[in-house]
Amino acid sequence: MKRLASMATLLALLLPSMAAGVEIGADGTTIIRIEERSVPGFAKQTVAPATQYLGFDAEDISIKGLSMHFYGWGRLDLADDSAESTTPRSTDGNFTYGYLQYRFDKANARVKAGRFFVYEGIAAEQIDGVYARTDLNKGFTIAAFGGIPVRLDRDGMTKGKYIGGGRLGYRYGGILDLGVSGLHEADSPTLYGKEKRQMLGGDIWFSPHRMVELSGRSSYNGTTEEIAEHSYLLSVRPVSGLTAAVHYTDIRLKDYFAFTNVPSLFNPNNGDKFRSHGATVSYRITKLPFPAEVSLEYRHFKRDSKGNSDRYGGEIRLTPLDKLNTGVSYARIAAANGIMSYNEARAFAMYSYGRFSVNLDAIGNIYDDSVYGKKDSYEITGGCGYAITPSLRVSGEATYADTPWYDKDVRGLLRLNYSYNSKGAAQ
Amino acid sequence: MNRVTWTIPAALGFGMLLMTACSQLLPASGNLPSTHPEALPQGRPVCTECHEATLKDSLKPYAVFDHTPSFVKDHRFAAQSEERTCAICHKQSFCTDCHANHNEIKPSLKLGDRPDRDLVHRGDYMTRHKFEGKLDPTGCYRCHGRANNEKCVTCHR
Numbered sequence: 001m002k003r004l005a006s007m008a009t010l011l012a013l014l015l016p017s018m019a020a021g022v023e024i025g026a027d028g029t030t031i032i033r034i035e036e037r038s039v040p041g042f043a044k045q046t047v048a049p050a051t052q053y054l055g056f057d058a059e060d061i062s063i064k065g066l067s068m069h070f071y072g073w074g075r076l077d078l079a080d081d082s083a084e085s086t087t088p089r090s091t092d093g094n095f096t097y098g099y100l101q102y103r104f105d106k107a108n109a110r111v112k113a114g115r116f117f118v119y120e121g122i123a124a125e126q127i128d129g130v131y132a133r134t135d136l137n138k139g140f141t142i143a144a145f146g147g148i149p150v151r152l153d154r155d156g157m158t159k160g161k162y163i164g165g166g167r168l169g170y171r172y173g174g175i176l177d178l179g180v181s182g183l184h185e186a187d188s189p190t191l192y193g194k195e196k197r198q199m200l201g202g203d204i205w206f207s208p209h210r211m212v213e214l215s216g217r218s219s220y221n222g223t224t225e226e227i228a229e230h231s232y233l234l235s236v237r238p239v240s241g242l243t244a245a246v247h248y249t250d251i252r253l254k255d256y257f258a259f260t261n262v263p264s265l266f267n268p269n270n271g272d273k274f275r276s277h278g279a280t281v282s283y284r285i286t287k288l289p290f291p292a293e294v295s296l297e298y299r300h301f302k303r304d305s306k307g308n309s310d311r312y313g314g315e316i317r318l319t320p321l322d323k324l325n326t327g328v329s330y331a332r333i334a335a336a337n338g339i340m341s342y343n344e345a346r347a348f349a350m351y352s353y354g355r356f357s358v359n360l361d362a363i364g365n366i367y368d369d370s371v372y373g374k375k376d377s378y379e380i381t382g383g384c385g386y387a388i389t390p391s392l393r394v395s396g397e398a399t400y401a402d403t404p405w406y407d408k409d410v411r412g413l414l415r416l417n418y419s420y421n422s423k424g425a426a427q
Numbered sequence: 428m429n430r431v432t433w434t435i436p437a438a439l440g441f442g443m444l445l446m447t448a449c450s451q452l453l454p455a456s457g458n459l460p461s462t463h464p465e466a467l468p469q470g471r472p473v474c475t476e477c478h479e480a481t482l483k484d485s486l487k488p489y490a491v492f493d494h495t496p497s498f499v500k501d502h503r504f505a506a507q508s509e510e511r512t513c514a515i516c517h518k519q520s521f522c523t524d525c526h527a528n529h530n531e532i533k534p535s536l537k538l539g540d541r542p543d544r545d546l547v548h549r550g551d552y553m554t555r556h557k558f559e560g561k562l563d564p565t566g567c568y569r570c571h572g573r574a575n576n577e578k579c580v581t582c583h584r
Contacts, residue, residue, distance in 0.1 A: 027520075031532065051532060055520050059461070071520045075531060094529040097519055108458055108511055117519060117526070119506045126528050126574075133511070139486075150528055152574045169508060171486050179508050203507050210488055215504035233501050237490060240475075245497035251565050260572045265583045266564060274565055280497040286476065295496040301562050309562050315496070317543075325470060325543050333558065340558045346549070348542035361542040363550035377551040383540055397539045403551040413539060 023059040027419040028052065032078075034412045049082040051075045065105065069116075070098040097126075108141075109134035118145045121167040121181025122201030122219050126150040129163070141169035149185055152261055160185035160197060177205040182222075191263045198222030211237050221255040228255035241284040249276040275302045278311075291319040297331075307336030313344075324351045341368040355387040357395070371404040378402055379409075393417045459485060463516050470543060471499065472516070485512050499545050503569075528574040 031051045036044070056070040074093035075082075081090050099114030112131040118124070120133075120143045129147010136142060144166035151159045165183030170176070181201045188197035203217040216232030228251065235245040253272045260266040278299035285292045296314040313331030320326070326349040335341045343366045350359040364378035378401065385395030394416050401409040459482075471494040474482075478489040492498075492505070492512065506513060506522075513522075525534045525547065535546040548556075560567050571579055 029537075031537065033532075033536075055518070057518065069519065071518075071523065073531070092531065094527070094531075096523050096527055096529075103458065103461060106457055110511070117522065119510045119522075121507050124506075124526070124569075152528060167508070174481050174486050174488060177487070177508055181507075203504075205487070205491075205504075205508065207488070207491075210490070213491060215501075217504070217507060231504075233497070233504055235497060243493075243495045243497060245501075247501065249565075253564070256565060257568060257572065260568070261574075262572070262576050262579055262583060265560075265576075265579060266568050266572050274563065276563065280500065282496045284473070284495070286473075293496075297496075303561075306561060311562070319470075327543065333562070335558060335562060339561045342555070342558065344550075350540075350542055357540070359540050359542055361539075361549075365551055365555065367554070371554050377554060379550045381539060381542075385540055395540045401551065404554050405551075413536065415540065 022061050022422070024422040025055075025057040025059075025420065027055045028417070030416040030418075032414045033082075034414075035082075036410075045080040047080050047082040048078040049075050050078055063102075065103040067101045067103070068099070069101065071096045072098070104134070107135040115150065118165075120145070120165070121179050121203050121217070122199045123165050123167070123181060123183045125163060125165075125183065127163055139171045139173075141167075141171065143167045143169075149188075152189075160188035160194075162186050175207055179203040188259055189261060190259055191268065195223060197259050199228075213237075221258055224255045224258050226252060226255040228252055228258075241286065242282070244279065244281045246279045247277065249274070251275070270305060272303055272305045276300065290321075293317040303336075306338060309333070309335040309339060321351075323353065325349070340371070342366060357385040357387075359383045359385075359397075374404040377404060385415075391419050457483070459483075459511055460515055467516065471495075482512065485509070487512075496545075526570060529577070530575055 029052075031053075032048065033051075034046075034048050036046050051073055052075075053073045054071070056068075058068045060066065061068060072093065072095045075091060077090040095115065097114070097116045099112045099116040101110055101112045103110045110133060113129075115126070115128045116131065117126050118131055123145070125145075127145065127147040127149055129145060131143070131145040133141065133143035144164075146164035147162065149159045149163045163183060163185040165181065167179050167181035169179040179202065181203065183197070183199050185197040187194040190197075198221070199219055200222055201217055201219040204214065206214045213235045214232065215235070217229070218227065218231075219229045220226070221228045230248070230250045232249075233245055233247045235243060237243050251274045253266075253270065253274060254268045257263075257266040257268040260268065263269075276299060278297065280295060280297045282293060282295035294314070294316050296312075298312045299310070301309045301311070311331060311333050313329060315327060315329035317325070317327040326347075328347045329345070331344045333342050333344070344363070346361075346363040348359070348361045351357065359382070361381045362378070364376065366376045367374075369375070379399060380401070381397050381399045383395060383397035385393055387393045394414075396412070396414045399409070399411040399413075401411075403409060473493045473495075474489040475493055481488050482492070487509075492509075498505070523530075524537065533548045533552075534544075535549045538544055538546060556567075
């Protein structure tokens with residue numbers, strides 16, 4: 001929280017000096033929630049957390065291509081402590097990212113330094129460090145990163161000493177994109193103490209014809225020395241608007257979960273395998289009688305320890321009027337023994353007229369067996385918003401729910417969105 | 428912080444800077460735009476409604492980036508090699524609405540005024556998480572396996 005406040009103060013001080021000739025964008029969201037919590041055996045609580053999200057971007061600072069980006073949030077409890085954790089705090093916050101980036105004028109080359117997220121092949125990491133990528137000759141691309149991993153939770157120093165990795169790619173004119181990636185984290189916390197976390201991955205995008213596309217990846221856990229994952233998706237687009245996709249996933253949980261910090265949930269010792277396959281078909285109509293999209297989905301899940309389960313369902317989205325978006329969906333989960341089967345139905349609508357907007361969302365579940373004496377649950381949310389200016393919007397939602405956990409669950413939320421761009425356009 | 432901790436990232440940083448600088452000497456492709464030149468309409472963007480053929484400097488057809496239902500569900504495959512293409516339209520905060528090491532408000536609540544978005548944990552997820560976690564624990568692991576699990580450990584110790 002202190003670090004977040006320091007960053008916000010620093011940005012406020014830097015703003016005037018950067019203002020000349022620099023494109024500045026800032027966006028903020030303030031959310032105030034109001035809930036009353038009553039659990040038998042515990043004191044009644046009224047919680048009213050106020051959460052402030054703040055984002056800031058400055059482009060072309062002094063040099064064309066040099067930019068700065070910042071995002072974080074802070075929370076202040078206006079009533080009782082709101083955090084549902086083992087260590088409640090009346091204030092909290094998170095410095096999500098803050099980095100300088102320089103974009104070169106060719107080869108898609110860029111360098112980043114600071115705190116940021118990296119998504120390169122096998123790596124999906126939050127680090128304090130540096131990152132660089134560029135296209136090379138003959139279709140090759142290269143990306144690399146290094147630094148200190150950001151702590152994973154606040155109960156202990158659950159992070160490694162340092163982390164590095166990267167991805168080497170090869171592209172061949174609209175047909176092929178192959179990548180090999182890896183990461184190494186020293187002294188990463190595991191169930192058995194600190195170990196090095198090493199992952200290797202291969203990814204592919206292959207489109208032999210404009211209607212057909214294969215995407216996917218495989219990963220190898222270099223610490224357990226076993227394959228952790230195969231995930232592949234084959235998409236076919238035979239005519240405009242129609243997409244059919246089949247997917248296949250095969251995961252060894254002991255190698256996939258090896259570096260969890262919640263072993264009670266993600267037990268890496270059970271030797272279980274998880275496999276899944278399925279298909280999604282969607283069709284989009286852009287014109288007559290009005291825009292619509294229909295999608296159907298089927299997924300089959302298999303776990304060695306649990307058996308076979310299926311999920312199937314569909315969704316229809318309609319736009320009968322300009323600015324009116326609606327959708328209805330249904331899904332059935334037919335689960336293996338020991339896992340509850342259930343039905344789910346949902347409907348939503350959102351409409352905007354001038355400065356006003358309204359939204360409605362209703363979701364219901366019917367469980368095959370009762371949970372705490374109830375076989376069904378539902379939640380209805382209604383909201384409205386008003387744009388005070390193009391950059392300032394206030395909105396709010398009220399929710400009523402009836403679930404196995406609460407008989408009458410009533411919640412309220414008030415939201416203020418603010419966005420500013422020095423070029424005059426709202427973000 | 429010992430010397431090794433700093434030496435390795437510093438060496439990596441220097442190497443990457445050198446590599447990027449060297450790449451400027453090579454005859455390579457141009458740049459993808461830093462931002463989309465026009466504001467996009469609300470809802471899932473379909474690139475091919477306006478664009479044809481191939482996204483220059485990415486070498487992939489625009490149709491690859493159409494936000495179809497299967498693209499939205501499996502967007503990780505695009506993210507693993509196309510981060511710079513995603514960045515044309517999305518700031519990193521768009522990703523961190525769901526994927527972050529510490530998120531306090533679940534995405535469907537934070538973005539409650541956007542019921543059209545495919546956001547996780549809608550409705551009575553407190554009940555459903557027990558079933559869905561057994562059905563496909565790898566789906567939970569991607570976000571909560573190593574981070575963003577402070578609420579999980581209040582019960583799952």
